[in-house]
Amino acid sequence: MSDAWFALFAAIVTNSxxxxxxxxxxxxxxxxxxxxxxxxxxxxxxxxxxxxxxxxGKALRGLAQNVAYPVLVGSSVLIVMAASVLLFSERISFTAIAGAALVVAGIALLAQAV
Incomplete structure (x- = not known):
């Protein structure tokens, strides 16, 4: 994993x-x-x-913003969604699960675009 991707991973975790x-x-x-x-x-x-x-900011030194930002936001949404169910007993609808699947697909496509 490159330094930029590692920094983006750290940004995702700290944001979540x-x-x-x-x-x-x-x-x-x-x-x-x-x-x-x-x-x-x-x-x-x-x-x-x-x-x-x-x-x-460190991630943007090695990644395009049009990739880094959607990956940051999409990944954070997925982590917070899952953690909210586990930690706060929030309910999740089928529609939200379908939306999460689309987010995962979008992140995968963006990661391949690099």
Whole structure:
């Protein structure tokens, strides 16, 4: 795996973790004030988003943005979708599963285009 693809993989993982931590924050607080956003869950989620940007910037040194960004977003959607079912007991519809299959197909096609 090239350095650019490794950096993109790291961006996908950190983006997904950031999203999941923000979800935990949203479940643990009903307070919408700015002070509530000092919660460790929110701060950690934001830190993971920051790491995502660093890794994504590194990935763009070796990958075209028209490939890297869709792979980042599509892969993150799949990870967050699966983790939401496993960690938060969210339900997933057949339509969402079909959409996820299309995302996987699109990522595969984009990866072949490089």
């Amino acid at each position: 973790i950031g999203n999941l931590l923000i979800k935990v924050f949203s479940q643990k607080t009903s307070d919408a004030s700015l002070v509530a956003h000092l919660s460790p869950w929110f701060v950690a989620g934001t830190a993971f988003f920051g790491l995502n940007l660093i890794f994504y």
